[in-house]
Amino acid sequence: METLTTIDELGFAPALQEDMLEDTTSDHALLEATRTGDQDAFAELVSRYRNQITSYIYRMTNDYDGAVDLAQETFVRVYRAADRYQRSYAFSTYIYRIATNLAISELRKRKRRKLISLTGFFLPGDGGEPKELNPPDCRPLQDSELVDTERRNAVQRAISTLPEKYRAPLILRDVDGRSYDEIAKILETSEGTVKSRISRARGFLREKMRAYL
Amino acid sequence: MRKNNCEEIRRELDELLLDERCSAAADEHLKDCSACREFYETRTKLRQIVGSLGTVAAPPDFDFRLRARLADGSSSAGVHYWALARKGLAFAAVLVVFLTGIIVVRNIVKQQTNREVADSKPVVPQPSPKLVAPVAPETASTSSPLTAEVQESTPVRNKTERLVLTGPRTKKHLATIDSAGLGARVISGTEAVGSGATAVIPIDASLPSMKFSLDDGNGNARTISVPAIRFGSQRMLPNGNQFAQKGIW
Numbered sequence A: 001m002e003t004l005t006t007i008d009e010l011g012f013a014p015a016l017q018e019d020m021l022e023d024t025t026s027d028h029a030l031l032e033a034t035r036t037g038d039q040d041a042f043a044e045l046v047s048r049y050r051n052q053i054t055s056y057i058y059r060m061t062n063d064y065d066g067a068v069d070l071a072q073e074t075f076v077r078v079y080r081a082a083d084r085y086q087r088s089y090a091f092s093t094y095i096y097r098i099a100t101n102l103a104i105s106e107l108r109k110r111k112r113r114k115l116i117s118l119t120g121f122f123l124p125g126d127g128g129e130p131k132e133l134n135p136p137d138c139r140p141l142q143d144s145e146l147v148d149t150e151r152r153n154a155v156q157r158a159i160s161t162l163p164e165k166y167r168a169p170l171i172l173r174d175v176d177g178r179s180y181d182e183i184a185k186i187l188e189t190s191e192g193t194v195k196s197r198i199s200r201a202r203g204f205l206r207e208k209m210r211a212y213l
Numbered sequence B: 001m002r003k004n005n006c007e008e009i010r011r012e013l014d015e016l017l018l019d020e021r022c023s024a025a026a027d028e029h030l031k032d033c034s035a036c037r038e039f040y041e042t043r044t045k046l047r048q049i050v051g052s053l054g055t056v057a058a059p060p061d062f063d064f065r066l067r068a069r070l071a072d073g074s075s076s077a078g079v080h081y082w083a084l085a086r087k088g089l090a091f092a093a094v095l096v097v098f099l100t101g102i103i104v105v106r107n108i109v110k111q112q113t114n115r116e117v118a119d120s121k122p123v124v125p126q127p128s129p130k131l132v133a134p135v136a137p138e139t140a141s142t143s144s145p146l147t148a149e150v151q152e153s154t155p156v157r158n159k160t161e162r163l164v165l166t167g168p169r170t171k172k173h174l175a176t177i178d179s180a181g182l183g184a185r186v187i188s189g190t191e192a193v194g195s196g197a198t199a200v201i202p203i204d205a206s207l208p209s210m211k212f213s214l215d216d217g218n219g220n221a222r223t224i225s226v227p228a229i230r231f232g233s234q235r236m237l238p239n240g241n242q243f244a245q246k247g248i249w
Helices: A026-034 A039-061 A062-078 A093-111 A144-160 A165-177 A180-187 A191-208 B002-015 B024-032 B033-051 B062-072 B072-121 B137-142
Strands: B208-213 B221-224
Touching: A026 A039, A026 A093, A026 B072, A039 A062, A039 A093, A039 A144, A039 A165, A062 A093, A062 B062, A062 B221, A093 A165, A093 A180, A144 B062, A165 A180, A165 A191, A165 B033, A180 A191, A180 B062, A191 B002, A191 B033, B002 B024, B002 B033, B024 B033, B062 B072
Parallel strands: none
Antiparallel strands: B208 B221
């Protein structure tokens, strides 16, 4: 794979044309083309997965800017490792695995730094487990849209308090709607473990979301 | 049995997708079991809420930033290499300093220990050492046979002699005089040949070999080299300090 020296050499947005890259082109074929230096093929891959990957990492980390940065890092790794890519798994499994590893790595870094988002949760004075910051809202309800927004925020906060081993399978299953088999491949574990973790994650979430159920 | 059945049904319900229908058996069970029905309703609602989160879109400049990042890839790889190299060099430097420190500290401790041993052990007066010295010409001519043993009370030493203590073999008590750079004693013809005497020469085990220069006084000179000398089964080693106790042979 040739080394890129300028930004313009890539130029995927303008060069991306529907007649050149058909929707039926498989991810494998696109990555194969990327390996031979076809920047349009890589641009197509990016356009297919950028929202999914950004959203997935955002659900994992509860930090949009950080999620965008990690999503870009995911694509950079895909691009640089295109030579070593093997077709043993679906490309989506491959890219989700990279994204998961980056997100988990970021969560661990945060834990080490003890960076706690003020909008997420706070540490209680007694030194116990972090609790969700969810002050009661006594204002009258405006409309259903506001209620939905508030509920979604509460869910996102509740998910961000889950242990990482429960968080990833829950998001992949209940938010992204992936199959147990695919989740098992992404997380490099067994299907039974995935099912058990998802069930436990829902149990935790049910306790945290009791007010909304 | 009923509890086991509930567990199985709940597991089945939990594994379903939201739009999937449960089996007929599970359907029948839900009609009879209110606990499982509540479980199913709660879980379904929870999954609907979680599923409503949807997808968050990437920012509009995502592609531009990604392109910039990829274009910057080569330079960042170089930076990464240098970062690693710097770490390696720093580690090596720390290792060298650490090892040097260990060596220095060890030497200091060793020197202190030696000093303490020397201070704590006063020099024990040794029995008067036997000194090996070349025979003075006068002594050689007067004594019969021409074997001279230096008097113990007043040892006479000259520059060519080697003082050897016959006490215990400790480095502290060993005193030597290096005579390698000094010339040999000259025995003139009148002394040795005229009187019909023989010269007695002390042999030190540390001497690898000996050389005798003979001159008849008329300019005819000869040099005789004598290799390491054996006495019986005892070998005179080139470096007598190693094996053989020094003394008079």
